Amino acid sequence: MAMVIVPAPLRDLCGGAARLDVAGATLEELLRNVDALCPGFYGRVIENGQVRPEVAVAINGEAANYPLFEPLSPGSEVTIIPAIGGG
């Protein structure tokens, strides 16, 4: 199981839950499984097969350009943050 930290704006989709333990061997699988619990969640994160441009996926605290087939380990923490850039 991975832990999904639900961003505050999307908690209504998840019945107010801030964290969910969800199975998923890959990022895609995890997000699909979250979507089953929180209908609409997947579409807020993924668009046209990619992470939406205004957000970023952080795995274990590190935001990066992860592919949907990114493997997840049991205990991985996944969350969605605003896209950010550095100078």
Next chain:
Amino acid sequence: MTTTERSPYKVIGTRPIRPDGVEKVTGKAQYGADVRLPGMIHGRLLRSPHAHAYIRRIDTSAAEKMPGVLAVLTHHDFPAARDEMQELGEGAVNLKELSDNILASDKVLYRGHAVAAVAALSPHQAEEALKKIVVEYEVLPPVLDVMDAMRPDAPLLSETRFTREMTGQKSEKPSNIASHLQFKSGDVEAAFAEADAIVERDYTTKMVHQGYIEPHNATASWNADGTITIWTSTQGPFVVRAQVAEVLRHPISTIRVIPMEIGGGFGGKIPIYLDPVAALLSKKSGRPVKVLMSRTDVFEASGPTSGTHIALKVGVKDGVITAVKADLAYEAGAYAGSPVGAGALMMLSPYNIENFQIDGYDVVVNKPKTSAYRAPGAPAAAFAIESALDELAHKIGADPLELRKKNTAREGTRRVDGTAFPRIGHEECVDAALNSAHYRSPIEGPNRGRGVASGYWINAGMQSSVVAAVNTDGTVNLIEGSTDIGGTRASLAMQLAETLGLPFDVIRPTVADTDSVGYNDVTGGSRTTFASGMAVHEAGLDIQRQMRERAAKGWGVAADAVSYADGRVTLKTDSETKELSFAEIAKKAASTGGPIVGRGSLTARGAGAAYATHIVDVEVDPDTGKVTILRYTAVQDVGTAIHPSYVEGQIQGGVVQGIGWALNEEYYYDDDGRMANSSYLDYRMPTALDVPMIDAVLVEVPNPGHPYGVRGVGEVPIVPPLAAIANAIADATGHRFTSLPMSPRRVVEELHGLS
């Protein structure tokens, strides 16, 4: 300098002379303005005198007839851009906005917005021709301040922009608020109700510029075979290539971008402004075209960072920060995309806080589109929270550093987005500050005070590629694709030397163009020494492997029977030990299998976050308002300092920029949206005469995500100074400043009740 452990390295941690130093100090290094090509002509841009206006008509016919003019350009010459977001290497970009910011189509959104371009035989002929271009504007009222822009009755920059939420919802009416974000945890109101002390204030900062010395430039040659060559000053040649390809709808493989030496960037040389213009002028004229910005162009039409307004409320109970409520509104400039997300994410990261609600608003205004500036978004957020913590410390009678230590984030603490920190070094920074000679010394004298503040920056990894070719004399040419802004030729060569067990001076690093090395993301996000360093390490291991194979072949044994260490390959058996040096194997490369070339190409993961804690002493002249920096100490967790001098230089540079931001710098606009101080005479940046020696204290908490423990160091040093100086001024005067800059005029006005 302090280090937490004895260095296990031979090259890393030393201070060799930078490979590009001689060329730079002798004036031989080639910058963009130095480009001279056969037949080259000169481009200039016509810019809007209005901050907000519709373009009703552009007539270039008279300009086209001017002597020496070979090409004139408007947005009509650009392919129609798609109104869609696309990832182009510096984050997602709206293609239409990217194109419109280069040459406006239907509307100008800030003074200095480019509307047309001319290429002529001389710069003067181009400038004269610009005067003949007729642009008919329908002038609109501008909105220049973030809070004004958020009002329901504010002039709209775009009738089709609605406020976006992460939920996918949009506002009912068009708005200048492009998006809203939120981080939330715990029960904020209950925590405030139980707090011992609360500080609640509004903090404001003004739009400021990175202030790089070298103006933007681009020279382009649209060649007869349809290929395009661009010489430019950029933090990311591959991003230039990707964006030019998209704006001009030209195949990416036919565009070659040659990064020239760069005279500073700090994030401001990631976007493109001139490159597609120079390319199209070259296409139209049949000549190579060079386009340069003036200093006024740089101020008015490149990418400064946001002015901000932050409403903040912080509560403590028993010395523990128990509640934070923050509303952050950041100016994005003409198009959406301020760093408010980063500001909101970074704001509380030095601390462990259970209850918080942070709301962020990305707001368009009639000013240039903001771009990254060193830890974008974080300094303004730190100005607010670190000022409030200082005030709370005084309210509850706590030492301000002890308050920070008591509430520090550690491994396992959750950031506001909910994820747990790995090994981090904020507590070590606070401890080093507490134990520093500076903090333990008294601050004495009238009108003098001391301030402290902490800061955080997330750092980035992203993509890097390098190639390392072994020469027959045992030297190695390191080909990399990251623009060298802060000494990365040296820091990367040092990591390769360490990996190969060779002296630094046998590695010869070169920054290559986009045709000559694999893809590299920008030099930004404090990523190059970290991420390209990982690629260099990988290339070094690749060379080690090939060296072992060559030696093993000669000795007639399997490669795994030999070892590589300290620049030598060794075969040890019970009866004998055989050795070959790196140079001996290199010399025989041709007869043992051909060239030995190492390759490193990766997406770097494991970027370690950076923390800093600063101490500053100031003296305030109550009559003139002048604030003098008496002493400054910057403590920073730098992971492993590859080249300590360059790490110290990054810290000192960041601090000086922070001092300017705190005390003097601001975009000063009149009511019509004209910047009134668009020159270095009037835009007051610190000089060497304004600052003392900045003492950099390097705390080395190695990053477990990097083979040598590297953390990015370039951005976090600009995060604490704004608040540290405000806190020092409050200590000196008893007056709390919540608006930047704390310029002499504002200090006098506030101290004497004149504002």
